Amino acid sequence: MQKKREAASDFLQRLGQFGKTGDTGVTRPVYTDAWIAAVSWLQKEAQAKRMAVSVDTNGSTFMTYPGSESTEIIAAGSHIDSVVNGGRYDGAYGVAAAYLAMTDLYAEYGQPKKTMTAVAISEEDAARFPTTFSGSKHYAQVDETDPNLKDSDGITFEEARSHAVSALPSFVTRQDQPLPSEWFELHIEQGPVLDTTGTQLGVVSSICELKRFNVTLTGQANHAGTTPQHLRKDPMKAAARMITALDNYAQAVGEPLVFTVGNLTVEPGASNAIPSRVTFSIDVRHPKKAAVDAFETKLNEEIASLNKVDGHIDSLMEPYPEVVMDKRLQDQFSEICEKKGYSYQVMPSGAGHDTQIMNRQVKTAMLFVPSRDGISHSPSEYTAPADLERGIEVLKAQLYLECY
Amino acid sequence: MQKKREAASDFLQRLGQFGKTGDTGVTRPVYTDAWIAAVSWLQKEAQAKRMAVSVDTNGSTFMTYPGSESTEIIAAGSHIDSVVNGGRYDGAYGVAAAYLAMTDLYAEYGQPKKTMTAVAISEEDAARFPTTFSGSKHYAQVDETDPNLKDSDGITFEEARSHAVSALPSFVTRQDQPLPSEWFELHIEQGPVLDTTGTQLGVVSSICELKRFNVTLTGQANHAGTTPQHLRKDPMKAAARMITALDNYAQAVGEPLVFTVGNLTVEPGASNAIPSRVTFSIDVRHPKKAAVDAFETKLNEEIASLNKVDGHIDSLMEPYPEVVMDKRLQDQFSEICEKKGYSYQVMPSGAGHDTQIMNRQVKTAMLFVPSRDGISHSPSEYTAPADLERGIEVLKAQLYLECY
Numbered sequence: 144m145q146k147k148r149e150a151a152s153d154f155l156q157r158l159g160q161f162g163k164t165g166d167t168g169v170t171r172p173v174y175t176d177a178w179i180a181a182v183s184w185l186q187k188e189a190q191a192k193r194m195a196v197s198v199d200t201n202g203s204t205f206m207t208y209p210g211s212e213s214t215e216i217i218a219a220g221s222h223i224d225s226v227v228n229g230g231r232y233d234g235a236y237g238v239a240a241a242y243l244a245m246t247d248l249y250a251e252y253g254q255p256k257k258t259m260t261a262v263a264i265s266e267e268d269a270a271r272f273p274t275t276f277s278g279s280k281h282y283a284q285v286d287e288t289d290p291n292l293k294d295s296d297g298i299t300f301e302e303a304r305s306h307a308v309s310a311l312p313s314f315v316t317r318q319d320q321p322l323p324s325e326w327f328e329l330h331i332e333q334g335p336v337l338d339t340t341g342t343q344l345g346v347v348s349s350i351c352e353l354k355r356f357n358v359t360l361t362g363q364a365n366h367a368g369t370t371p372q373h374l375r376k377d378p379m380k381a382a383a384r385m386i387t388a389l390d391n392y393a394q395a396v397g398e399p400l401v402f403t404v405g406n407l408t409v410e411p412g413a414s415n416a417i418p419s420r421v422t423f424s425i426d427v428r429h430p431k432k433a434a435v436d437a438f439e440t441k442l443n444e445e446i447a448s449l450n451k452v453d454g455h456i457d458s459l460m461e462p463y464p465e466v467v468m469d470k471r472l473q474d475q476f477s478e479i480c481e482k483k484g485y486s487y488q489v490m491p492s493g494a495g496h497d498t499q500i501m502n503r504q505v506k507t508a509m510l511f512v513p514s515r516d517g518i519s520h521s522p523s524e525y526t527a528p529a530d531l532e533r534g535i536e537v538l539k540a541q542l543y544l545e546c547y
Numbered sequence: 548m549q550k551k552r553e554a555a556s557d558f559l560q561r562l563g564q565f566g567k568t569g570d571t572g573v574t575r576p577v578y579t580d581a582w583i584a585a586v587s588w589l590q591k592e593a594q595a596k597r598m599a600v601s602v603d604t605n606g607s608t609f610m611t612y613p614g615s616e617s618t619e620i621i622a623a624g625s626h627i628d629s630v631v632n633g634g635r636y637d638g639a640y641g642v643a644a645a646y647l648a649m650t651d652l653y654a655e656y657g658q659p660k661k662t663m664t665a666v667a668i669s670e671e672d673a674a675r676f677p678t679t680f681s682g683s684k685h686y687a688q689v690d691e692t693d694p695n696l697k698d699s700d701g702i703t704f705e706e707a708r709s710h711a712v713s714a715l716p717s718f719v720t721r722q723d724q725p726l727p728s729e730w731f732e733l734h735i736e737q738g739p740v741l742d743t744t745g746t747q748l749g750v751v752s753s754i755c756e757l758k759r760f761n762v763t764l765t766g767q768a769n770h771a772g773t774t775p776q777h778l779r780k781d782p783m784k785a786a787a788r789m790i791t792a793l794d795n796y797a798q799a800v801g802e803p804l805v806f807t808v809g810n811l812t813v814e815p816g817a818s819n820a821i822p823s824r825v826t827f828s829i830d831v832r833h834p835k836k837a838a839v840d841a842f843e844t845k846l847n848e849e850i851a852s853l854n855k856v857d858g859h860i861d862s863l864m865e866p867y868p869e870v871v872m873d874k875r876l877q878d879q880f881s882e883i884c885e886k887k888g889y890s891y892q893v894m895p896s897g898a899g900h901d902t903q904i905m906n907r908q909v910k911t912a913m914l915f916v917p918s919r920d921g922i923s924h925s926p927s928e929y930t931a932p933a934d935l936e937r938g939i940e941v942l943k944a945q946l947y948l949e950c951y
Contacts, residue, residue: 334773351772355818365921367807367830368755368897369738372797374921379808383790390784393776403771404783405818412810414759414828414863424818426771459818493772517769517778 151531154239158185158223159231168522169235171225172271173278174202174307181223185238185263186313192246194261196313199320201281201288202265202304204313206242208249210258210546217255217545218323219244219538220262221330222278222497226270230524232331236512236531237497238263240329244539248547255546260323264497272300279500282320325472325545326501328509329534331526333494335517343533344487345511346476350466350499351399351428351491352435355459356442358385362452364411364419376451378421379409385445385454386423392441399491400434402427424459430491432465466499472508472541479540485533494519508541510534555935558643562589562627563635572926573639575629577670577681578606578711585627589642589667590717596650598665600717603724605685605692606669606708608717610646612653614662614950621659621949622727623648623942624666625734626682626901630674634928636735640916640935641901642667644733648943652951659950664727671901676704683904686724729876729949730905732913733938735930737898739921747937748891749915750880754870754903755803755832755895756839759863760846762789766856768815768823780855782825783813789849789858790827796845803895804838806831828863834895836869870903876912876945883944889937898923912945914938 161184162177164170171177182204186196189206197205204223207216221237241261248255265278277288277300290301332338337345362376386404393402407423427438446454473489480487490511498507512534515525565588566581568574575581586608590600593610601609608627614620625641645665652659669682681692681704694705736742741749766780790808797806811827831842850858877893884891894915902911916938919929 332773333770334775335769335778336773336775339778353772365739366737366898366923367809368757368805368832368899369736369740369923370805370897370921371738371740371802372805373802374739374743375805377807379811380790380794383787383794383808386784386787387791390787398775398777401772401774401776401779403781403819403821404787405771405813405820405822406816407783407811407813409809409811414809414830415807416809417807418809426818428772493774494770495772517774519770519773 149528150243151236151239151535152528154243155231155235155531158235158239162225164228165522167231168228169225169231170227170229171223172227172268173224173266174271174303178224179307179310182263183312185223186311189242189261192249197320198308198311198313199281200308201278202308202311203278203282204263205320206261208245208255208259210256211254212256214258216258216260216321216323217325217542218260218262219327219542220264221328222264222267224266224268224270226268226520228522229268229520230522232524232526233333233519234267236331236526237329240535240538241327244535244542247539248542252543252547257546259542259546267497274300276497276500279497283500283504284319284322285500285503323505325469326498326505326507327538327541328496328498328507329538330496330509330511331514331519331524332511333514333517333519335514336490337488337511337513338515338517340488342488343485343513343530344480344537345490346473346480346487347468347492347509347511348473348489349430349468349491350496350502351430351493352432352465353426353428353463353495354435354439356425357457357459358423358425358446359455360421360449360452362417362419365417367415367417370417375417377417378452379418381449381452382407382421382423388445389442392438396434400427400429400438401493402438428493463499464503466502468508469506472506475541475544476508476510476537479537483537485537510537553932554647555640555643555939556932558647559635559639559935562639562643566629568632569926571635572632573629573635574631574633575627576631576672576675577628578675578707582628583711583714586667587716589627590715593646593665596653601724602712602715602717603685604712605682606712606715607682607686608667609724610665612649612659612663614660615658616660618662620662620664620725620727621729621946622664622666623731623946624668625732626668626671628670628672628674630672630924632926633672633924634926636928636930637737637923638671640735640930641733644939644942645731648939648946651943652946656947656951661950663946663950668901678704680901680904683901687904687908688723688726689904689907727909730902730909730911731942731945732900732902732911733942734900734913734915735918735923735928736915737918737921737923739918740894741892741915741917742919742921744892746892747889747917747934748884748941750877750884750891750893751896751913751915752872752877752893753834753895754900755834755897756836756869757830757832757867757899758839758843760829761826761861761863762829763824763826763859764853764856765824766822769821771819771821774821779821781821782856783822785853785856786811786825786827792849793846796842800838804831804833804842805897806842832897867903868907870906872912873910876910879945879948880912880914880941883941887941889941914941
């Protein structure tokens with residue numbers, strides 16, 4: 144039992160050697176030498192477990208046990224890239240979970256009826272090129288990444304991609320992988336909910352609708368001492384009032400709505416001058432698109448009600464469509480937790496995941512394990528070995544129900 | 548009449564050649580070559596008008612008509628240095644006004660009964676060394692500047708001072724000038740009140756008490772999507788609420804209280820991260836020290852009432868004592884305006900001036916002329932020639948009453 148319980152932790156420890164940064168950090172942006180080494184290692188491990196290994200043109204790796212009765216594919220996985228100075232768990236855990244659940248099932252029950260594929264998606268973390276989800280977008284046949292995007296060294300996405308993919312041991316590259324009928328992703332929560340409440344697992348109901356805005360308020364710079372209150376056009380105080388009004392609104396709506404002002408800059412930025420301009424970011428998320436749209440309406444009302452300063456809103460990203468998990472697969476995750484006596488919480492995901500891309504084409508379900516202190520994208524990322532195993536045990540039960 | 552009306556404008560045009568920057572800008576930090584040239588020119592002009600010229604060790608220039616009946620000194624002036632890329636009017640106008648009023652009086656009425664001195668104070672604008680009011684502090688025998696202060700090139704205050712003072716034509720340097728019994732300063736308003744209301748002159752009642760603070764709010768950085776509202780420790784929203792509460796307080800107190808948040812920084816400053824720390828400046832001013840102290844009390848209450856984030860206040864400067872103009876001299880300015888049919892407003896000065904240092908030792912009064920659009924410390928500084936003359940005419944009447 145002891146050996147078993149540490150399998151995922153051992154796997155992540157070994158995978159974390161590729162791009163190791165400091166004692167516990169990982170730096171493994173897509174198509175770097177560390178990434179090539181990690182994927183190469185994984186492919187050899189999978190071949191040793193008698194999985195059929197193939198690679199798509201983006202470098203996503205597919206480790207497959209073909210079905211005995213059906214060509215229908217049940218896939219699970221996550222991304223194998225990491226941010227700069229990230230941790231061992233983000234993405235990697237979803238790859239490890241899919242690999243370990245499937246190799247365990249194969250060892251115990253032999254060939255599945257349906258085809259079972261563990262997937263290591265090439266990129267999700269946007270750490271190298273100004274793009275995100277390039278791996279899942281290609282796999283899900285949703286979108287192709289601009290080959291001319293450049294990294295900070297001027298290397299194009301296409302140059303990096305072709306170099307990396309040709310360096311992998313599995314050169315049996317297919318242009319496109321067939322779409323699965325179902326997609327499962329395990330992930331660390333990247334938030335404090337499970338850790339704070341001592342809950343063992345999170346069954347994801349949806350991935351939050353996300354919108355980002357940049358708000359610019361323009362007033363008039365003036366002397367801080369000689370300009371009376373009534374003659375001021377002060378964008379800093381207007382920004383403070385707007386953020387407060389939006390926070391009051393968010394509190395009235397209540398959870399799970401979250402909005403964040405993560406950055407704010409003041410020009411000219413002198414203690415003795417009324418600012419001329421204040422710019423701040425807004426990140427707003429809610430499982431329901433309607434709730435995010437309502438927040439945007441409130442933001443527009445705030446801008447329209449400004450009187451002494453001018454306001455302007457830029458949308459920073461195309462909003463993604465509403466991402467709701469497949470009800471049957473989600474409920475099956477919950478039932479497995481109940482049957483096994485594991486505490487779980489049905490919850491939306493505030494962070495984005497490959498699953499939101501896969502969700503546009505196939506049935507999806509996601510499971511979270513606790514993140515200590517809610518930390519992610521940091522060498523301090525940590526999930527206890529037993530928590531890692533518990534998630535895999537539930538995934539294994541789900542895959543058994545779907546594939547055997 | 549035409550010739551007369553342009554005298555101040557001409558004087559400032561000529562003085563503005565020393566350190567000229569672009570078409571209308573002036574860059575004349577203390578003890579620079581431009582400063583030496585300006586002071587040298589002024590001293591020669593004064594000598595040509597039969598004034599006795601002397602210099603103190605800080606390089607302030609004293610241009611004197613000795614009294615026939617008394618050694619009591621009535622002084623007027625301002626500072627001759629400027630900020631980098633400042634305008635022609637700040638400081639320079641007060642020097643021009645004192646010089647032109649006294650030379651006019653002498654030309655019309657001959658020797659005064661009391662000694663009459665026009666003063667060009669060496670430094671007020673803190674453009675070169677990390678100090679301010681070094682000239683008036685020395686003249687008023689209030690404080691001496693640290694000789695080891697360095698400018699951005701590593702030159703010490705002492706090196707610069709001794710080089711500059713020894714380069715001046717009036718080498719009859721006295722260690723200390725005798726204190727005057729009265730001090731008058733004319734200055735551009737540096738604010739929009741007179742310009743906005745179309746008022747010709749401002750009779751200054753006091754110089755605002757000023758306090759500056761740096762407020763640091765520390766929370767906890769976290770993922771913008773995965774951290775629920777109730778688990779956030781968000782210093783940005785706390786800062787917005789605090790600034791809004793202080794603005795509500797300031798509006799309730801009403802004018803002439805002013806407070807300004809001129810700078811605010813957010814760490815780490817990513818749109819998808821709840822900030823860990825927000826730091827912002829507060830500049831608060833009111834003619835009454837008690838009102839500024841009450842604002843500080845309110846600020847402390849706001850800090851004490853924080854619950855999810857920690858707050859810390861640093862005082863950025865020693866507050867100056869309350870600076871109230873001499874009632875008789877102030878009223879005499881008003882009476883002169885009334886007699887001459889000039890519109891005027893009794894008003895506090897929101898900006899600091901040499902007068903606040905002189906005020907610790909002698910009776911003081913100040914007069915403002917309009918600043919177009921309230922602009923100062925900029926090449927766009929502008930006061931119409933007629934407005935400049937009007938101020939000098941009122942100063943001349945004041946000096947006549949006090950000295951003849």
